[in-house]
Amino acid sequence: xxxxxxxxxxxxxxxxxxxxxxxxxxxxxxxxxxxxxxxxxxxxxxxxxxxxxxxxxxxxxxxxxxxxxxxxxxxxxxxxxxxxxxxxxxxxxxxxxxxxxxxxxxxxxxxxxxxxxxxxxxxxxxxxxxxxxxxx
Amino acid sequence: xxxxxxxxxxxxxxxxxxxxxxxxxxxxxxxxxxxxxxxxxxxxxxxxxxxxxxxxxxxxxxxxxxxxxxxxxxxxxxxxxxxxxxxxxxxxxxxx
Numbered sequence: 056x057x058x059x060x061x062x063x064x065x066x067x068x069x070x071x072x073x074x075x076x077x078x079x080x081x082x083x084x085x086x087x088x089x090x091x092x093x094x095x096x097x098x099x100x101x102x103x104x105x106x107x108x109x110x111x112x113x114x115x116x117x118x119x120x121x122x123x124x125x126x127x128x129x130x131x132x133x134x135x136x137x138x139x140x141x142x143x144x145x146x147x148x149x150x151x152x153x154x155x156x157x158x159x160x161x162x163x164x165x166x167x168x169x170x171x172x173x174x175x176x177x178x179x180x181x182x183x184x185x186x187x188x189x190x191x
Numbered sequence: 192x193x194x195x196x197x198x199x200x201x202x203x204x205x206x207x208x209x210x211x212x213x214x215x216x217x218x219x220x221x222x223x224x225x226x227x228x229x230x231x232x233x234x235x236x237x238x239x240x241x242x243x244x245x246x247x248x249x250x251x252x253x254x255x256x257x258x259x260x261x262x263x264x265x266x267x268x269x270x271x272x273x274x275x276x277x278x279x280x281x282x283x284x285x286x287x
Binding site for chain 2: 106107111188189190
């Protein structure tokens with residue numbers, strides 16, 4: 056029982072490490088997003104709610120920015136961040152991008168999928184377009 | 192969409208928008224439906240990814256909503272929270 060508890064604690068540490076690394080990198084690479092969070096007075100989602108929820112909130116903000124001005128610093132830096140994380144071979148990070156960001160962008164009907172796809176690296180374009188199997 | 196129109200708690204509205212996607216080819220477009228699809232087709236390691244961890248986090252969020260961490264929930268909102276929980280746990284291997 057104690058061993059199981061300790062293992063769970065260690066696994067939680069890994070989750071928290073992934074979460075804080077991704078969030079720190081995002082706030083560093085996309086300072087415009089950090090500014091937006093600060094201006095809105097909203098809090099950064101706590102780790103227990105998960106990195107997927109955090110990425111969803113980021114995606115919602117990114118969608119607004121794309122619709123307003125796709126050439127803005129926010130959008131440019133956001134895709135630089137996404138493509139940078141996408142270089143990783145870590146399966147968990149790849150999953151976070153797919154489920155946390157790509158699925159949200161892919162299923163937002165106001166967005167031009169081709170336009171979004173073109174901002175992704177070649178490797179990530181395949182992941183983005185894989186959602187065509189699940190969504191119209 | 193039906194769920195979104197029937198809830199009043201703002202955090203619950205956000206949670207629904209997070210968990211349900213429009214335009215799904217199979218099922219309701221819910222995160223639970225995607226997990227069931229992944230389990231049937233064994234696609235959890237393919238390019239489409241796995242929704243299981245997203246669902247785990249969402250269940251924690253549902254518990255917080257029921258505990259009143261995000262304001263009070265009316266009867267209808269509570270009913271919808273349990274509907275979401277059912278969707279996230281039914282046939283997905285996740286426990287409530």
